[in-house]
Amino acid sequence: MTENSTYPMGKIKTIALATDGSDYTDGAVQEAIFFAQACGAKLVVLNVIGIDTELASQATGVHATAATIRGETQTYIDNIKKMAVDNDIEYEVVVEESYQPDKAIVELARQHNADVIIMGRHGRRGLLKLLVGSMTSKIIGHGFPRVQVVPRKATIAGEKILLATDGSEFSQLAVDEAVSMGENCATLKEIYVLSVAFKEADLDQARQVAEEACTKMKGKIGDVKCVPMALVGRAPEVVTTIAREKDVDFILMGGHGKGLSKLLMGHVTEKVIGLAHCAVLVVEKNV
Helix, strand or coil: CCCCCCCCCCCCCEEEEECCCCHHHHHHHHHHHHHHHHHCCEEEEEEEEECCHHHCCCHHHHHHHHHHHHHHHHHHHHHHHHHHHHCCCCEEEEEEEECCHHHHHHHHHHHCCCCEEEEECCCCCCCCCCCCCCHHHHHHHCCCCEEEEECCCCCCCCCEEEEECCCCHHHHHHHHHHHHHHHHCCCCCEEEEEEEECCHHHHHHHHHHHHHHHHHHCCCCCCCEEEEEEEECCHHHHHHHHHHHCCCCEEEEECCCCCCCCECCECHHHHHHHHCCCEEEEECCCC
8 A cells, every 4th residue: 555645634653642541532543544544654652541529539540441441442452553563564552641631632633743633523431531522622732743532433434524624824724634645645626615605695715715715715626626615604613513414534624723622613623623523634834
């Protein structure tokens, strides 16, 4: 398999997989393994155990809980290691305890020079607890350059993507990422560029935003087809509905600056992640 021939994120050397050891992260594990093999990339498995602050003053309780969680997840982690070995993937497993697991995940990903964090959409109690509106939004809010959130049963073929844009500087990051995909992903065939207007009066402006994004990509994405779209409605519902109708592999969106809850167009990114049938890739400024 040719390096970068199937990976829809441009050039990737290191992938950070954040997993809590539950089957909710199965989709993220499968995609991380596939992409690591496709890119010849190193896989860094991050298993961060969240420490309950209520047990902080009870050292025995904290360590006992952490030990239990480690035991519960060991088989799952061992299976990931086996998949890496079977696919000839260089890997490293990092297990840590933290009062702020979201911050620890991002810091560890940066320490290992990861190009992307891949994570599941939901999780179980006591570990990463990857719940929409909680851990997921916090990790995205820390401003890591690329965070891909993968539903449990999602698969990514790298043929069609939906780029959601509002014309902001943060959305331009998503446009730049789409250009990189067009340049590096041989399997990519179509990019749907969607801008959503809240009311009918704003539809022309939304249409212009989508068309300008396609114009910016023209000549840079080879034979990849760029289709501008503009619709009226609530952004999360419209984006996820079109993503399902077009059967895209994933949704591409820009983040919104540094901070735990500052996301594109308010909480649109968070809501899209919760509603999407497919993976969502959020790109952010490298801060």
